Amino acid sequence: MNTSKAFSSSRLVIKLLGEFTVFIDGQKLSNTAIKGRKARKLLKILAHQRKYQIVREHAIDILWPELKVKAASTQLYKAIYHIRQAFRKHNKGAEDWIKISENFLRIAPPGGLVTDLNLFQKFARTGLKDKKKTELESAASIYGGEFLPMERYAGWASFPREHFRQLYLDVLTYLAEVYEEQEEFSEAAEMLRYALDKEPTLEAAHQGLMRIFAKKGQSTRAFHQYNICKEILQEELGLALSPQTNKTLDDVQEGKFC
Structure with missing residues (x-):
């Protein structure tokens, strides 16, 4: 479409x-x-x-x-x-x-009637189900911002706003995976930065950036991203890093992404 x-x-x-x-x-x-x-x-x-x-x-x-x-x-x-x-x-x-x-x-x-919301959902669901690059790209491009920001304090808008925000994060992280698999590292990193702009505590996005930096031969940046993730999770949520994030760091140190 x-x-x-x-x-x-x-x-x-x-x-x-x-x-x-x-x-x-x-x-x-x-x-x-x-x-x-x-x-x-x-x-x-x-x-x-x-x-x-x-x-x-x-x-x-x-x-x-x-x-x-x-x-x-x-x-x-x-x-x-x-x-x-x-x-x-x-x-x-x-x-x-x-x-x-x-x-x-x-x-x-x-x-x-055509709404951007309906088109976003259609592309997102198809792209996420089949990991289709074009559909994921379309979904990402349609998402022009959060659902009805002018209704931020309206109870009826709060659930759909969070639902579509989470769906957008899924689109960005899955699209980054597709780009990474195709060795389009700059595009992958851009999607992950968009995701972290929306949700700084999203560990999967930090992990993705660590992998991409390592694959580009920028291990120092991967270590720096690890420390950013650790600091944000501790300050924002009072949580320790997940085992997967720590494993990603170990893999970077062992040169598994080079």
Whole structure:
């Protein structure tokens, strides 16, 4: 699947990784196009749900937990109205893309919705399962940042944010392994540095850098990386290094990677 083609061919594209953005027929909606903070939140919630739908009562519980049923339902319809109006300004038929029934809310544009989140997951799962370089590279390139950083303190966003962060780390470390196997050491090191930028305590990434430095004949850097890992784990987590990290050091000292 070509990622740029997938984004450009869809009538509705929503990006949730990094900056929240919405595109209709290739046109980006401004940050203020959708009136109302709760209306924008509702669209974000819908866009990351399976099949892009949610039970009405669940949406109400997330967004208006303090209101009684009638008042909350009124606010829900108001939020839907604001989303539809923003869509309609870019496409007259787009106001019908937000569907509401007795039990569900869903996004259903003609031809379907494309999100960076969905594409990221598809490429990541395929790449991790089969260790396919192109899919892993696509997944890494799509991940534009953490899931909805503007909703950092929203309870409904915390679990998916951590889930996708961990999946991204898996993509980076597996991709680094593929690069290392193909002796593309600079590319492998770059992926591992990205991973450590997200998670400094990730021992597998430190181990990978130690191996790569040793394979490049830079044993001193491998020893230095070992000490960095040791210091970070002790300071951040109060933990000792794993046996695997210590074994990697032993292998470097014995010249097994040369």
